[in-house]
Amino acid sequence: MISLNRRSFLKISSLVGGGLMFFRPTAKAGLYTPNVKKPKGSIKYYPNVCSFCSTACDIVVRTRVNGDFKKPQKIDGNEKSTLNRGKICARGQAGIRTVYNPDRITHPLIRVEGSKRGEWKFKKATWDEALDYITKKIQENKIQPHELAVFAGQRACAYEKLGAFAFLTSIGSPNMIGSPMQNCVMAEHAGADVTVGTMITHDELLVDMDNTKVLLVMGSNAAIAGISTSRAVRFSKGKLNGMKVIALDPRLSETAAKADKWIPLKPGTDLPFMMALLRLLIKNGWYEDEFLRRHTTAPFLVIDNNGTPEALGQNIDPHQFPFTKNYYVYDEISEQIVEVPGFTNDNLKENPKLRPALFAPKGLTYQGQQVQTSFDYLLNAVDMATPAWAAKICDIPAKDIEETAHLLGTIRPAAVHPGWLDGRYISVVQARKAAAIINAMVGGVDSEGGWLFSPEDREGMEKFSEAYESGKLNNPQAMMMATAMAPGLLGLIGKLEGMMYSGKFPLFRGYPHFSRAYFDYRKQKGEKGIPFSLFTNAGFQEAVEGKLSWNGKPYQIKFAYIYSTNPLKDYFGYKTWVKSFTNPNLKLVVVDEILPSDIAAFADVILPDKTYLEKYSGIWADGPNTDLAIRTRFPSVSQIGDTKGGDEVFCMLSNAMAGKRGGDYGSASMIVSQFTGWDMGETMKELSAAWKGKKPLYKAFRDTALFSVSKKLNMTPKQLEGILEKKGVLFLKKKEELMKEAGMPYKLPVPTFSGRVEIYSTIFSHFNYEYGVDPNWNPILTYIPVEYRSGAKEEFKPTGNEFFFAFGKVPEETYLTTADNPLLNSLVTRHKNENYGFWINPKSAARLGLKERDNIEVENTVSGQKIKSFVHITEFVREDTLYTMSDFGLDNKKLTYASGKGVDLGRIIPFRLSPVTAGALSCQFTVKIRKI
Amino acid sequence: MARYGMVMNVKACLGCRACMAACSQWNQTPFWADEFEGKWRTRVTEVEDGKFPEVKRQFFPTICMQCVNPPCHSVCPTGATYINKDGIVLIDYDLCLGCGYCIEACPYDARYPYEREDLKKDAFYFGEDARHHQVHVDKCTFCVDRLEEGEEPSCVATCVGHARIFGDLDDPKSEAAQLVNSGQAKPLGEYMGAQPKVYYIK
Amino acid sequence: MDLIQQHTWGWFIAIYLYLGGLGGATLALGILGELRFNKSKWFGIGTSLLGLAILSFGLIWLVFDLLNPLRFLLSFWVKGIAHSWIARGMVIIMGAYIFGLLYAVAAFFKWTTFKKWIGYAAMFCGFGVTTYTGLLLNANVGIPFWHTPALPVLFTVSAFSTGCAIIMWTLAGKNDHDSEHLFHAVEGFDIFLISLELLILFAYFDFARLGNAAVMKSAHLLLNNPLFTIGFIILGLVTPLILEAYASVKENSKGMAAFASLLVLVGGFLLRYLIVWAGVFQYPHGLAG
Ligand SMILES: Nc1nc2c(c(=O)[nH]1)N[C@H]1C(S)=C(S)[C@@H](COP(=O)(O)OP(=O)(O)OC[C@H]3O[C@@H](n4cnc5c(=O)[nH]c(N)nc54)[C@H](O)[C@@H]3O)O[C@H]1N2
């Protein structure tokens, strides 16, 4: 097709040039010169999985291979992938620049004797020296398994989960802190998670935007266009297909910029907006009536219990799973109250002649108690939420709400997309619950254009519901094991309640996660526990300070292992964290890193990790892909320095903790094989090799997976590996087929405790018993007013130099992981004002006499924290709001590119725990600015 | 012989700048340069129009327009700038004086100098895989070397928003040709007479 | 429209443009003077060699401005002659060198007829060089302030005015009749050129006033720059015009005229530098940055 014809071109020009060829440059040949001396080797392509954000895109790495030597040349999206459709974002493109970042830590480092944590005084060490040091500290301080806390970041959560759990079980510690769990995936998603039973819109659920016709985006940007590639490609396709987008965001984000309508509501007012929508949808009958009657808990009859709704039949034993025998609905045909099964996908299944009422007749009673449907309750809850009421709080025109309701109510398919990263305000759990209810009302659950479940969830649900229906789950132990293996919330609650949080699980020697001990501590102070605080840091400070106990014995954390995360900045409240990590009670801090991050400075030992391009992996599902597919990693980089994979470190630390016996890889194998369904014998064999240092854990996982998965697919491990190496992703089933065969709730229950889409949440109701009644976990919906600071209630309008605060992610960066990537640093520095400063509306700037790039001091009116920064004046933000980017603010001087740039959220957002999920309440305050 | 061209759908561009990153990694362009706007073969510029809340935010991807009548070509004294038979405007690094005349002549800000400092950085970041060995003026090549391998240009291949549509404008079946022929996509700054082969949907 | 001031070319190119024009004009005027005013052969040889020397000195700046000065010789590989003004300029400059030197040789050996024809050819090349410096900028379609036919005219006139200044300097010390005669003729010519230059400038800015945003921006940049208004217009044009006009009606005023020429020389350079500096690109909206 194309022909440059360089040669003939040059020939002709040299003839024309004649003797002048003599003067041709002395420099080496250029890019398009045929005689360029190419480096040795040939080009090969290795599939891998991008690790820069939790989107986990399929990639292919163009690699120069010369014998054993491998050097990656370019990363592209895997064209065969239906997840990210051959595309990747700027961060994915920049991967090689992280692998070869000149700042990379390439040798173990031990803190110099006599220096303080945080000072960055380290000496180079060998792995043996580092391990000796760690072992010595463990022995000297007699560190027990539960005295170790593992901090794991997004990378660990999305890719090394298995290794991390194997590690914890092998030593018997329940103490996992997952940054994405606390601040993102799990966090305040609770409200929506409980509705469909799985973590929505993060890794388990994807919105089918290709087919959506109306999409309401609530406070989300990076998870869509700004950018999560798998969603961005769908968003774009949807837009090209005519999807109408309405975006709620106090600033004009990338996603809002692409929306048909941008509604710049006041920060923290999503709940009133959603409630007003709900009211309009219900009043106008703009909902999928049939769906709600059949597949949801909307028709469940509820009574009022202490001001909170409770379903008839709800299991009220706080120590049981919230499974129930029966629920009750009002049948419009027989005009009677009838029982429906406790766990099913369809209210009509056992009784097809039933017509469960969405609204109960006035004055309906059951055994003398006033009852109404959940839907009645919902309507009552939103009845006061008129557009005018909400418009006033949200500070937007009422017609914006009416128009949104009309679009959502009358056009199909419609869906709501709440963001991922949240925990900004106390009301967010109920706000997300409202969003999820709206999504269910417009029929957006597991339907074309709606929220689609992952194939893994379907498979798990298939197994679980079979077991459930077989009646085998009637003893508590069987139920616990079954739920532990179930998908979504069902499974998570099972795993956590049963294993990590109960304090009864033998593997953890009777110790629960330290958060559980912390709840007891709170109780003494008259505070409630935090029901959804799964894998969070709630209580870490107290545990380090020695304030906690369990069963009468002190419960202290003495050893922190920090794997690929940066609590100082990611978990907010910089000073609080510095205090913990410099506490002498903490005898050992080990950080596994690739870069001299801020937290690395607080380590006693820094262990250098391998990056994703340097590793193998087990065989994984294709992330949040709605098609059923498997994939794995192939390394494309030769050994860099003296690094070892974090997986290998898990085995080493496990052995170091266990002493002479060596880590208990038997228990680890059991957990791994139960999680994955891999062959137990093979898993044991491979993990044994890994624990004995004979092969890296990631390679052991690979070999185990190949062995077991290939069997299922009727091929040899070699064949499977060959296919995966060639294609990167092996597709087994299309989403259309899966939806037809295993639609949830159409064919299977959803992973909630009622098996239905829950307008009324069984698990929130359960929390009322376990932790006491609280509006924040109202099982249906209630209005939670936001208090920005004392005296600043929901209708507060800041004046003078006071502003609301909002933050969000930059398309070219990921949390604090990529700021030091030389390429990405250049991309964001190109528009540095926008990225490193505070966005302020021109009118507010004029009022305060501020010009572009004027320096300011920003003060948090609640916590008193102060930082220095500058202003970027833009029309893209509300007048009453100060907005900033969340991906900067690192200060370790060793970070050549990132150090000292941008705003450090950890220094303006205080450490606080929200009531339901131990999230951060990361914007619930106001700020005052002063020109400096 | 083909007549390669590109359509930029500004409406679809998400502003993610994956294209810039992709181009810089394939072509080893000086992403490290921090002068002015840096040195990129493709840029995505942000445009702010209007006042809050009636304000529009647009992302505007630009590259070399691969002009049919390229001023950069007419001013080049040595013939370093040439047009290949597929209509791609290229630079022969061996012949390039580095006079900067083409930089001044290009009405689309598509060119920049690859200086001595940049060569050092190229070697620093890419080691023996460095592809630039002499100073020269640089610009987008439509990734001819990828085309030769049968692949789309790097920026197009990764464009998340489907905002960059590459194709043979002479092939009526190509999406690019259809967008151009239907009149939906128009070149920028037509009055300057360079006759770009990159078209915009705004 | 997005307006961006060009930043690729600076001092070096300005010096080159200035000295190129100055050298070309000196060559042309010197030969003209020798041929038409029957000046001594040394005058002819001197001015033509001086012109070439100035030109060579100018070329050095061009070479230094290249990314790789060692590749300078490639510019003689005039593949671009069909369309590139640098390539064409190289040909003209080569012509100026060849004919200029031949003229000097002919003048030395008094090959009268040959000298005459060669002289005309050299004059043509010298004239060409002055015009070329304007055409060089003129070819940049993206910079509307440069992309106007008035620019080569302005540069040519300015070049000749500075050329006159050089000639006047070479003649200033001589008191013979021919020299006096030529001096005054050049002085008169210069008055004419400066007036013309003022007129062109006026037209140029008047055109800018009605022009597009980029042209207006360039004009604005210049009019707000004291180097331009005071330095170039007042000191580089108006003052020498008045001084020369005054000198032309007064006896023994060569000193004054010579001083005026000095101002013209400085003004000529300022003009090149400032015009280059004030080049503003007019990019389609959204493209720049
Ligand atoms: N300030 C701030 N805090 C946030 C967010 C934010 O945007 N800004 N986002 C929130 C969200 S949504 C999430 S999901 C979490 C994510 O939280 P984390 O996953 O904890 O994110 P990072 O801060 O990027 O921490 C990653 C650390 O791992 C290091 N690292 C990178 N690659 C590797 C590797 O291959 N191996 C090892 N061992 N280390 C590696 C990086 O250098 C970095 O210091 O953060 C939450 N907290």
Ligand SMILES: Nc1nc2c(c(=O)[nH]1)N[C@H]1C(S)=C(S)[C@@H](COP(=O)(O)OP(=O)(O)OC[C@H]3O[C@@H](n4cnc5c(=O)[nH]c(N)nc54)[C@H](O)[C@@H]3O)O[C@H]1N2
């Ligand atoms: N580029 C990039 N992409 C990423 C990531 C990344 O780090 N960088 N991380 C990935 C991960 S782990 C996550 S969790 C997701 C996060 O993706 P999202 O959840 O979409 O997070 P943000 O980009 O922070 O988007 C939050 C938006 O909400 C707006 N906002 C702030 N306060 C309020 C409010 O009170 N109400 C409303 N309605 N809006 C508000 C902010 O202005 C911002 O535009 O992104 C994923 N994709």
Ligand code: SF4
């Ligand atoms: S969205 Fe970008 S950073 Fe995230 S996994 Fe995909 S390519 Fe990597």
Ligand code: SF4
């Ligand atoms: S810089 Fe190179 S390509 Fe550009 S005009 Fe000069 S010689 Fe030609």
Ligand code: SF4
């Ligand atoms: S855009 Fe500029 S560099 Fe590209 S062909 Fe046209 S004139 Fe030449």
Ligand code: SF4
């Ligand atoms: S076509 Fe190739 S060279 Fe041109 S901008 Fe795109 S990636 Fe860069």
Ligand code: SF4
């Ligand atoms: S990759 Fe595509 S969507 Fe992203 S900024 Fe570039 S042109 Fe726009």
Ligand SMILES: [Mo]
């Ligand atoms: Mo996240």
